[in-house]
Amino acid sequence: MDVGIKGFGTYVPEKVVDNAYFETFLETSDEWISKMTGIKERRWAGEDQETSDLAYEASVKAIKDAGIKPEDIDMVIVATSTGDFPFPTVANMLQERLGLGKVATMDQLAACSGFMYSLITAKQYIASGDYQNILVVGVDKLSKITDMTDRSTAILFGDGAGAAVIGEVSEGRGIMSYEMGSDGSGGKYLYLNPENGKIFMNGREVFKFAVRIMGEASRNVVEKAGITADDVDMFVPHQANIRIMESARERLGIPKEKMSVSVNKFGNTSAASIPLSIGQELENGRIKDDDVLVLVGFGGGLTWGAITLRWGK
Structure with a gap:
């Protein structure tokens, strides 16, 4: 199925x-x-x-x-x-x-x-x-x-x-491969502060983690799917910071024009970040049936997840 x-x-x-x-x-x-x-x-x-x-x-x-x-x-x-x-x-x-x-x-x-x-x-x-x-x-x-x-x-x-x-969905479409992971030792770098109920982030440490893990996870799911970076039509990273996104794109070997960027309009929306980017690209006609997408995110925990999928019902 x-x-x-x-x-x-x-x-x-x-x-x-x-x-x-x-x-x-x-x-x-x-x-x-x-x-x-x-x-x-x-x-x-x-x-x-x-x-x-x-x-x-x-x-x-x-x-x-x-x-x-x-x-x-x-x-x-x-x-x-x-x-x-x-x-x-x-x-x-x-x-x-x-x-x-x-x-x-x-x-x-x-x-x-x-x-x-x-x-x-x-x-x-x-x-x-x-x-x-x-x-x-x-x-x-x-x-x-x-x-x-x-x-x-x-x-x-x-x-x-x-x-x-x-x-x-139709044969050959849908989720082709995925990866999830977490590293609890990094929880101290990004968490909800119980004293004031607000986000605390050690930007330097989170940046280092994100750049490494987004690139690694993206490469892993591409390999698991049995394809290469050249087969990817759209790279949709978590919209946290354009510098992190660019570093992940370069590590995966995807050209700039194939990366979705919506951080300029929406900022970092956490769990909504990747779907908002997909929505933007659908609206702009940049994602079409049978396109191969790589989705990758990282977050507090520290956690990460990546998916390769072929678009279409």
Whole structure:
């Protein structure tokens, strides 16, 4: 059985926050932020929007794109670090709001690697034959856990959501290979500080880890898929920092024009980062049926995940 993406949808909040905003209260500039991160603007959810609201909007689009009814979904997996509550989960809330019936739901916490982890988890359930249509959502409202007094992190993060319906696809399409991993010894470099409930990041250490692991994981899944870098049509890395992304691209040996870049518009949206990039490239006509994609992410934990897939239902 070939397992892949049957339907896809994304959502970002309306509020646009550009770099000039941070110049009003932090010692920084648009020029510096753009040069060091590649970010020009990001989207922030409104005060009346929670993580589950973002997830719902993307999910409705994905279900419609899959050409199925909400009641055809038989499991929900949500990748997020910013649930509305510790419990119930965002997945639980989606099940009720979408009217899915009493299906299994779970949130999966692997930070910015979460969408990769969730896609891979869904693939296993579909391949078992016990489930037919699994809704996978990568969503985060990072604006609520960002320390606006910390110049090194305040500028980085945005809010958004991406959703995919995972199920059986045409022969030869879908997920071709994958890799997941974690290194708990690096947890101290990127975590949610319990004292203030905000993100702490050791930028230097995270940068070193990310550059190495994104390149290694990407090469590994390409090799596992039995293809070469020349066969890859689109490289979609986690949109954390343009310098990290460029280093990973160079290590994989992919030309610049084949790398998806959305960090300039959305910033780092954690679990929503990769699906937002896919959505952008679909909208621009840069991802077509039978294109080979390499998706790779890293996140707090420290965690990482990578996937090679052939696009199409």
